[in-house]
Amino acid sequence: MRPTPLLVAILFSAACAREPGPADAAVDVPPQQVTITATDFGFQLPDTPVHAGLTTLALVNQGSEIHHASLVHLKDGKTMNDFMAALQAGGPLPAWAVAVGGPNAAPPAGEANATLMLEPGSYVVACFIPSPDGVPHIAKGMITGMEVQPATGPVGALPAGDIQLTLLDYSFAFSQPPTAGTHTFTVTNEGKEVHEVVLVQLAPGMTAEQVGAWIEGGEQGPPPGLPVGGLSGMSPGQVNNFTATLEPGTYGLLCFVPGPDGAPHFAHGMAVTFTVS
Numbered sequence: 508m509r510p511t512p513l514l515v516a517i518l519f520s521a522a523c524a525r526e527p528g529p530a531d532a533a534v535d536v537p538p539q540q541v542t543i544t545a546t547d548f549g550f551q552l553p554d555t556p557v558h559a560g561l562t563t564l565a566l567v568n569q570g571s572e573i574h575h576a577s578l579v580h581l582k583d584g585k586t587m588n589d590f591m592a593a594l595q596a597g598g599p600l601p602a603w604a605v606a607v608g609g610p611n612a613a614p615p616a617g618e619a620n621a622t623l624m625l626e627p628g629s630y631v632v633a634c635f636i637p638s639p640d641g642v643p644h645i646a647k648g649m650i651t652g653m654e655v656q657p658a659t660g661p662v663g664a665l666p667a668g669d670i671q672l673t674l675l676d677y678s679f680a681f682s683q684p685p686t687a688g689t690h691t692f693t694v695t696n697e698g699k700e701v702h703e704v705v706l707v708q709l710a711p712g713m714t715a716e717q718v719g720a721w722i723e724g725g726e727q728g729p730p731p732g733l734p735v736g737g738l739s740g741m742s743p744g745q746v747n748n749f750t751a752t753l754e755p756g757t758y759g760l761l762c763f764v765p766g767p768d769g770a771p772h773f774a775h776g777m778a779v780t781f782t783v784s
C-alpha cells in the first residue's frame with residue numbers, strides 16, 4: 508500500500524520537527540545572563556564562570572556618578588598592564604585590543620544592558636567616563652579583568668532588534684525613527700574608528716550637543732539630559748543589541764570616543780537630537 512499524500516505530509520513535517528536546522532538551533536539559545544555591579548570606582552563581576560556565546564550584560568550602578576562597562580578583548584596573550592600602557596601611550600587602540608561593546612551610561616541607582624556574542628579569552632571591563640574633575644574613572648581604578656571560558660553548549664546567535672542603528676565616521680543612522688515604547692536596537696559599527704552610543708533623554712529645550720558640552724565642562728549646573736541606554740566602545744565591525752524604553756519627548760545620541768585629533772566624536776557630528784512621539 509502506498510502512503511497517502513496526507514500521511515506523507517505528516518511524516519515530512521514530523522521529520523522536520525525532529526531535525527531542526529542549524530539556524531533554528533542557534534536562535535533558540537537564550538542568552539547567558541551576567542550582572543556587572545559598578546561602584547565609585549570599581550566593578551564587581553559574578554563569582555561564577557562566564558562562558559563564550561550569546562550573553563546579556565546587565566550593568567547595575569550602585570555609585571553616585573554615571574558609569575559604563577566597556578569590554579575590551581585582549582588578544583595575543585596581552586594583559587591588563589599591557590592595555591594600560593597602550594592607553595598611556597595614546598593614539599588608537601592597538602590591533603590586539605578589540606573593543607567589543609558592553610552596557611553604556613547607567614545613571615546612579617540605574618541600569619544599562621547590552622547583548623552580544625562573547626568569544627573565549629581575556630577581557631578587561633573598564634569605565635572611561637570622566638568625573639566632574641575631568642579624570643576618567645579608569646584612572647581611579649575602575650578596570651578589572653574578566654576571563655571568558657570556552658562554550659559548554661550551543662553558542663546561539665545575536666537576534667535582530669526591531670531598530671537598526673549604524674555607527675559611522677562621524678554620524679548615526681537609524682533604519683527607522685524610534686517611536687515611544689520599548690525597543691531593541693541592533694547597533695553595528697560600520698566606521699573605521701571605535702565608536703560608542705549614549706542614548707540620552709533630554710530636558711525640555713535641550714540638545715545632544717549641550718549634553719556633550721556639559722560633560723566636557725565638568726558637569727556644572729543641572730544636567731541637560733539623563734542617559735537611558737546605549738553601548739560602550741565598539742571596534743569596526745562589532746555588533747551589539749541594547750534594549751531601552753522611550754517616552755514621548757526629545758532624545759539625543761552621542762559618541763564621546765576621541766578621534767585622531769583628540770576631540771570627541773560628538774564634536775565632529777556624532778551628536779544628534781531627535782523627537783519621539
Ligand SMILES: [Cu+2]
Binds near residue numbers: 635636649
Ligand atoms: Cu565610571
